[in-house]
Amino acid sequence: MPGLIRAAARTAVIAGTATSVSNRVSRRQANRWAQQEYDNQQRYAQPAAAPAPPPPPPAPAPAAAAPAQDPIAQLKELGALYQQGILTEQEFAAQKAKILGS
Incomplete structure (x- = not known):
């Protein structure tokens, strides 16, 4: 009987360790994805400074008076x-x- 209890205890320890490691890996991966998502949001929320718009074209010169007819x-x-x-x-x-x- 002591062998059976010992085997059960060993299985419990191994299963508990595996669950703990698996949960830790999952949390680390979730945190990494959350950080990447946050970085992407920050990158697209603040667009790079766009170049200044070109100055408006100069106003057209007033139409020259029609040449005086005879x-x-x-x-x-x-x-x-x-x-x-x-x-x-x-x-x-x-x-x-x-x-x-x-």
């Missing part, structure tokens, strides 16, 4: 618009005065 050509166009009925007599007179006044 006043006679302008008067001919104005007369044609008046004859076609596109301009009233008052509009024609106002535009003619503007062309001749400038």
Whole structure:
């Protein structure tokens, strides 16, 4: 009988040791994975400093004034618009005065 108790005790010690070692390995591995996950979250939560955005493009230069047309050509166009009925007599007179006044 003492041999049976001794065998049972030995089995219990071996099983207990194996369980303890297995649990310790599992905890260490879980801690290692948790640390890796934490590091990954920190890396992606704080993005690297992006380069400064490029300065806005310069404002376009104001459109150059159209080259002054010959006043006679302008008067001919104005007369044609008046004859076609596109301009009233008052509009024609106002535009003619503007062309001749400038």
